[in-house]
Structures are given as C-alpha cells and as structure tokens.
Amino acid sequence: RRPDIARAEARLQAADADLEAARAAMLPRLSLTAGLDAQGRQLHRVLDNPLYSLAAGLAAPIFDAGRLAANRDLVIAQREELLLAYRQSIVQAFSDVQTALNAVAGVQQQALAQEEELRQARKALALAEARYRAGAETQLVLLDTQRSLYQAQDLAVQLHQERLRASVALYKALGGGWGQVQGEPTKG
Incomplete structure (x- = not known):
C-alpha cells in the first residue's frame, strides 16, 4: 500500500505495455478494404494486381525495421530502468520498515528502564518524606528528591511520546494510511 511502490509498479506496467506495442509495430500489418464505385473500376484495379497491393502492406515494416528495432531496444532499456527503480523502491520500503521496527524496539527498551527509574524515584521520595517528618x-x-521524581516522570512522558511516534513511523513504513476506504481518501 505504499504510494512509492504503487507508482513504481504502475510505471513498470506501462513500460510492459509500451514494449508490447513496440514489438507489435515490428510485425507486418495487413488491412483489407473494399470499395466499389459506380462503374466498378476500383475492383478491377485490385484484381489486376492483387500481389502488388499485398506486398505494399507487408513491406512497410521491412523498410522501417532499423527504426522499429531501435525503438524496441529503447523501450526495453526504459523498462529495465523502471524495473531497477521498482526494485529500489522495494528495498527502500524494507529499509524503512526495519528502521521503524528498530526504533520501536529501542524506545521499548528505554521505557522499561525508565519505569524502573521512576519506581525507584517514587520509593526515594517516600523515604525522604518519612525521614523529613x-x-x-x-x-x-526532600525538594531535591521531589525534583528527581519529576524529572523521571517527565522523561517517562517523553518516552511515551517517542513510542507513539515510532509506532506511527512503523505504520507509515508499512504503507498504512494511504488507501481509500469506501471511495473516500483516508488521512495518514
């Protein structure tokens, strides 16, 4: 669902269609038409030399073969370039997901350590209050112990915010939020 991958895939599909069109242009084309005028002269001319009419229709790709082959080669090269861009967008997507997963795991480890620090700061404040009384x-x-607790609480809130940011980054790296639900675009 990532828009960069979808765009690269659409471009690659368009290049495949261009390649099929370039290959088809190299094949001979034959068109049959029929027409009669009031005195029947057109039919008479076609029947006089039907081989000439057929040869003219088949010879066009032969004389343009160099140009058509060069066009086909150009389309093949463009397709290869788009294929490389598609592969690079996939590799970038995997890299983004891995980075986001590492960020989520790192923040989770920090949050666990911060919970322990917060628990110890609360315990130290309770002891400081009891000793003060x-x-x-x-x-x-007592005030210094309270300050330490408030700093630990502030850091816990910051880590929670970082955890939410890392989760959003992972969601975006996985392609979430860019799809359409029931004809309405969703906000990502």
Missing part, C-alpha cells in the same frame, strides 16, 4: 532530613533533601 521524623526530623532526620532537611527540606532541601
């Missing part, structure tokens, strides 16, 4: 700690130590 008992008169064993100063208010400065």
